[in-house]
Amino acid sequence: MSRHGSSKNVQVGGGGPGARLLASFTNVEDHGSLLFAGWDNEGASVGEGGISFSDVWQFAASGWSLLSTSGPMPESRYGHAAASSGKELFVHGGHHDAGRRRRSATITPLKDMWRFTPATRMWAQVTFSTRDELNPTSRYGHSMEAAPDQSAIFMFGGYLEGDCHQASNALWSLNLTSLAWQQMHPSTGSPVERRHHASAVSKRRNLMFIFGGRIYDTNCNDNWFLNDLWSYAFAANTWSQLSASNAPPALNQAGMAYREIEDQLIIYGGYLASNQYSGVLYQFDVAHGQWSTLHDGTFDAPPARRSPQAVWRAPGTLVMCCGMDGDGNELSDTWKAELPGRSLCVAGHVFNGTDCSECPAGTYDANPETDLDDCVACEEDTYSDAGMKSCAPLLGPWIQALPPPDLTIGRNLAGSIQLSVTSALLPSHFHGVAMVPRYFMDLAPTPDSLQPGTLCSSQWHRSVYNNQDRLVAELTYADFDDKCLLNETQSGELIQRSGYAALFVVMVGASDSTVAKMVMPVQLNFTRAATGVYTGYVATGGSSHQINEKTFLLGPFHSSVHFYDAAYETKNDPAVYVYGSVAYVEHELEGELEMDVVQVWISSSKDSSNMTALTENLTESFVLSSSELGKARRSTHKRVVEKPFVTSCVYKIMNSHFTSENIGESLFISQDFI
Known part of the structure; x- marks a missing residue:
């Protein structure tokens, strides 16, 4: 490995967040990377005064921008935890520093959680459904990650308020639907308690990783640094320690990110047990369990630091800012580490370890956007040619297996009558059939009068709901006398409109061909006293x-x-x-x-x-x-x-x-x- 390793470091110019450390830097869907809060020493040491922030900065392709917010907002803080779920940012806990400098500082521990919506630039405090005594206590230097299915946020570790032994190795989950906390009890051994560790999530593996951190020893000396790497399996609720040679030295306050495509963890910076700061860029190959050094921190590199805020911005770029250098100065610089990677394979192709290869016939690429999965066999009664991103149904078996459509009738607040036909997904094409399928609905007094492409057919539109296709029509009473004609009978106070509905599958080509027709009865009742x-x-x-x-x-x-x-x-x-x-x-x-x-x-x-x-x-x-x-x-x-x-x-x-x-x-x- 050369002194520079296999990365290229580029400093990003222009404005940005001021000097700070112990902030959070999180990717949020459709809104770039958001940096929140942090601490400025004002010439003091952490815990001896300074000032904490509450600002939100966004890093996108165009660089940094300060987001103005309105309404209630969280107290300023540092050492908090942050995670994103969907298009929202969640922050929890940390310390609030009133900025009184040195030993007279007033430090307030926090246990609140806030939700930030970048689209509206609004904060909202999260109100938990569980009782306060069942929720996590105030903590500092902990981590949070959202589960890959976005159903919950998981919190690990941190320093609890109390004597020196009150670091934690507890794992908590917050259900994002019920907003209820639950302390998890993994069925295997857990990492030791710690604070200021690094964390990241692998969506492809459904795992959360933690690395390093710091813990007090039995004599209450805060000098026990860690370099162990653990993974937590969300589905199995188990911890596993990942052992490998050439691991980095013990590091506290390092930055870590995960590369989904390459299946690699990237670690930068951190506080060494020797009271020095690291500027080395490390890589852990998850599939092979191997550590390597990408850049040794000399020449064309950012100054060594602790508490760098780092996120992975695909393709091939680690973005890092802020932190504190070895002279005790907070930093405001922003750097990009451009790492070697591979291009995504085109749809229907997957990475085979050295190159892209097409999926063979009868299989498809399940995740063409990220190349994360192998080619997957087509389901029964479907097939694909080589190099396809999906399988298409076989026309004959699909028609034979198609369940009867479900017809529902309702009314909306505008007074219209809504007819909705729900069916299994209606394919956009069939394997081995050149013609394009189209789907029609028709209403008529008798089954023999049902036809595709009528005036009534034009009243229906198609939508997808709960992974099923729906054909919906908004009709008025007058339509049953005209476009969608139905029989009318009267008896006492009841007016009844009845007839038949049909779903048509028509193959459109040089000449249209109806390949399926499914008929169902229709009956609507009205009272005569209007x-x-x-x-x-x-x-x-x-x-x-x-x-x-x-x-x-x-x-x-x-x-x-x-x-x-x-x-x-x-x-x-x-x-x-x-x-x-x-x-x-x-x-x-x-x-x-x-x-x-x-x-x-x-x-x-x-x-x-x-x-x-x-x-x-x-x-x-x-x-x-x-x-x-x-x-x-x-x-x-x-x-x-x-x-x-x-x-x-x-x-x-x-x-x-x-x-x-x-x-x-x-x-x-x-x-x-x-």
Whole structure:
């Protein structure tokens, strides 16, 4: 190995965080690398005064930038632990230093946890669901890592508040769904207690690594440094010590990162037992259990330091900043170590140790983005050609095994009727078939009338939910008389629309060919006694206004309406759902309001507590709001008649079918007290 080893070090210019140590530096999905907090000595030693920070810096391709935050935020701190889950950063514990210099310093131990969302630049304190006595106590110099499946955050070690023997080797997990802490009890031996160790996670191996750190000896001398390397298996809840020759010397406050593609740990810097600082860059090959030196720290290298903050930024780059040099100076420089690596293989190919090779026929590359996995055999009734990133179903077996689609019917808050057909994933192609499959839904009165590509088919759109395909249509009652025709029968108070739905699999090519048709019955029930729902606001739009020296308050309303025939003698229920002729409306509500009607539809129930039926739309929804942009407006007029001891009123509304042709006709509302 040469003196320089196999890395190239480049100092990054430009602004950045000020000098500090004992900060945290964490990769956060879609938001680069975030450096949080840390400590400045102000001429003192750690624990003897100084000042702690609470700022957040982001390192991305363009360099450093300070993120402005708003709302509540955590106390300044150092020696805390940090981990990212998804697109959020979590920080826990550490020490808060009020900055009073040297022996008069006020150091506050912390046990709080905060969540930072870079997209909104907002902090939020995490409230645990477990009782305080069941949660980790305050600690300093511990580590945190998120499990690869992002379900939990794991915390290890650290210095607890108390006498010199209160370092910890406890392992805790925080469930990110329930926010409950649980102390883990691995079934194998654990690493000894320690603080200021290094940690990293391997997603490909589902392991957490810890290295080195520091512990008090039996005489309370804080000079027992460690160089042991351990892995924790999340799935098995077991610790394993990784023994290897040529290990680095015992190091405290070293920086460590993991290279997913190469399956290697990178360690830089740290505090040596000889009271000197390291500037050496080490590598541990996990697959082969071997240590090697990438750079010996001389020439073209950053100054040796402890507490460097390091993250791995693929491809091939370790980014490091800050820390403290051997003269006790905090550092603010940023360096990149460009390490040798290999290029990712193209999709359908995997790394064989020396080169990329294609997956053989009948197998596929399970993780083409990272080359982490070997070629995987295709599942039953699927196949692939050589060099493919996925397997495609075989058409015949797929059709034979396709379970009956699941049809559900619901209503949304806009009054539309939603039909949803859920099926197993509908493939975008089949093995050995050149034509492209397309999937159609149709509704019809009889099975023989079902066809792909009809007007009804155009109402459906495709989505994926819970790893299943869904074909969804938003329909109104009128669509069952037109685009998606269904039979209609009436019996007593019940109106029933029934027929059939079909899922078609059509192979599109020079000539379309339907290769599968799955038919299922459809039935929708409506009550004949129809009720309308209006929403409205005071006409003036102000907080209140006067009518005949009476004050009317601003506010929305919901009310029920009943429809009658033109002679206003009997309810004309059978004609309600058609809504195609003049009808009188009896509108009853409580209170005294003048309003513009902004939206109306006809529902299947007048029971205001039955939200499902109340939002079932029997007609199109009519938006009647006014707008300076020229949208449709229905004018509303009101006449107030004085009558004492009245708490409700009746609106008599004469209206006609609302269509695009008669937009602009007035809707006249007169009020007479009952």
